[in-house]
Amino acid sequence: MATMLLSTHGTNGDVLPFVRIGRELAERGHDVIVMTHSWFADRIEAAGLRHLPIDTAEGYDRHLDDARRYMLDPLKDPDGVLALYRRNGLFELLADEVRMIEAHYRPGETVVVARHTSGIAALMAAELRGVPVALVSVTPHQYVSLPVLGNLFRRVLGQGYDEVFRAFGLRPVRDWAAYLTSVKTQLALWPEWFDAAGQPAPEHVVRCGFVLGDTAEGPVPDWAEPPVLITGGTGQVLHDRFYDVAARACRRIGRKALLVNRHPSFLPESLPDGVEWVPSAPFASVMPHVAAVVHHGGIGTLARALSSATPQVLLAHGVDRPDNAERLDRAGVAEWLPVSRWDEDRAAALLVRALDSAAGGGYRERIAALAADAASGNAVRVVAEHAEALIGTDAVMTRPDPRERLARLTPEQRTRLAAMARARRGV
Template sequence: MATMLLSTHGTNGDVLPFIRIGRELAERGHEVTVLTHSWFADRIAAAGLRHLPIDTDEGYDRHLDDARRYMLDPLKDPDGVLRLYRRNGLFELLAEEVRMIEAHYRPGETVVVARHTSGIAALMAAEMHGVPVALASVTPHQYVSLPVLADLFRRVLGEGYDEVYRSFGLRPVRDWAAYLNNAPVQLVLWPEWFDAAGQRAPANAVRCGFVLGDTAEGPVPDWAEPPVLITGGTGQVLHDRFYEVAAAACQRIGRRALLVNRHPAFQPESLPDGVEWLPSAPFASFMPRVAAVVHHGGIGTLARALSSSTRQVLLAHGVDRPDNAERLDRAGVAEWLPVSHWDEERAAALLARTLADDGYHERIAPLAADAASEDGVRIAADHAEALIGADEILRRPVPRERLARLTPEQKVRLAALARARRGG
């Protein structure tokens, strides 16, 4: 039995897949602890896993509310992003997470599976103590946006990160793109067809497949006619007009809708007739029973819809959503609108066309079977287990400016060392 530490940050789409992988590892006999937001305590307990909260419920909601002002376009006010980090104590939380990993690390017996991009504490622990680390990405956008994010980390957030690194005796990071891709094992939680529909993940990353984290089930109402499901996910990084446009589109074509949103301040005070609001719903049970889902383009929502063969219309705006939407569109299994085209008439026409698409079920069948498979969970767990006992101090990649000064012979030796480290 090994100690598996799972570290992740964000909303349902970022956290629930890690809980699902943790449950698989626990069923294999490992001791599993999830380091994440306190808001997920009930979900983690229901999976039979141990939880190390990295914040409080109040702090989590405050951060979500704060982040929405910047995360849709962080480059619009980069200094505001730094103030957000300072105001919410995110650098202090990073240092505390490093200490949590250190406290639970047992040489030869511990593995950390951390969310790519935000799993900085895991990389620091690997650099200091040799903790084996696998980085798992939940959406292709984590690679697509890496050049921009790396520049943000260096130029805007650098002073805060530098303070944390120096406090642990580590030198500051200068090439964040290379550093964040430095873990020997990288898992991507989406399938090959989804990867091929846009910018691909690095060649050495393991394409596991979708991991359906939202597995909660519950009773389904006896609907006379299946409604349209409307959801903008569990976060607050959402365009102000999302729910207004989605609800109006359903009313315009005369379809009853179920609007699921735990942040009612984001929806119109008065919903159209035929649109019912719920703060939450068991999507694993609801999704196969609805006529279609109108959503924001979140990876967890689209994967659950794919697994249920549910028709999808995406009002995609910000972060990873347009990229996710483009991939589904190229595969012929969803329709979407960029925010510049959001209006009641266009959204209604798109929804009506989606509902009337006679060829949809034939196109979706092979992809639905792939999305509903448990292979992604098993593959991710297999690679986490393969790291047991693989303790080794993580060395930083050679900076690009230094690499440019190497002789051809030095580059050959460096490449050979890299291959040996990967076991290839």
């Protein structure tokens, strides 16, 4: 038996897949500790896992609310993003997480499974103690956005990160894109077809498949007519008009809707007739019984909809959502609108097409194979096997050599890099 320390940050789509992975590892006989936000304590306890909180529930909600104005476009106000990190003590939190990992590390017996791009504490622990680490990406955008994220970490947040690294006796990071992809075991929680529908992840990344984290079940709904489900996820990085446009689209076509949202401040002043609001719902039980779902494009929501063969309309805006929506659209399994085209008429038209496809267009039959794959549970077993393969592989991690990274570039990447260098020099 090993100690599996799972480290993740974010909202349901980022945390609940790790809880599901933790359950699989516990069933294999390992001692599992989930290091994440206090807000998820009940879900972790219900899964029978140990919880190592990194904050308070109040602090978590306060940070979500504070981050909302910056996270849709962090480079628009770089000074504001640095102030956000300082104000919410995120650099101190990083240092605390490193110490938490060190306190639970036993050489030869501990593995850290960390969320890609936010698992910086795990990478630092690997440098300091040789802790074996697997990085898990929950969405392709975590690789697509690496150049932008690397620039944000270096140019905007570098001062704060440098302070933390120096406090632990580590050199500050200069190439964040290389540092964030420096471990050998990198796992992607999406399938091959989803990867191929957009910019693919690097070749060495293992495409495991979707991991359905929202496994909490409730009673099967008894509706005379299945409603349309409307959800913008559990975070606050959401366009102000999302729920208004979605609800009005349902009213426009005369369909009842169930609106699920735990942040009432996002709701319109008055909801149209036929739209019922609830703060939460067990999607594992609800999703198979709704007529369609209108959502924000979150990876967890789209995976659950696929597993239930539920038609999807995405009003996608910000972070990974447009990329997710484009991939579904290219695969022919969803309809979507970018924010520049949001209005109730266009959303209603897409919703009608989705409902018609479900009623007589063969949607459920057409995606049967994808639905079965999304619901199979095989992905979580693949993740667990790769995590187990790291037991006893402790070795101090060294920083990636920039020359090695250059040697791995394709001719096209080398040409692009040279052009960027010439542009900086004004040539």
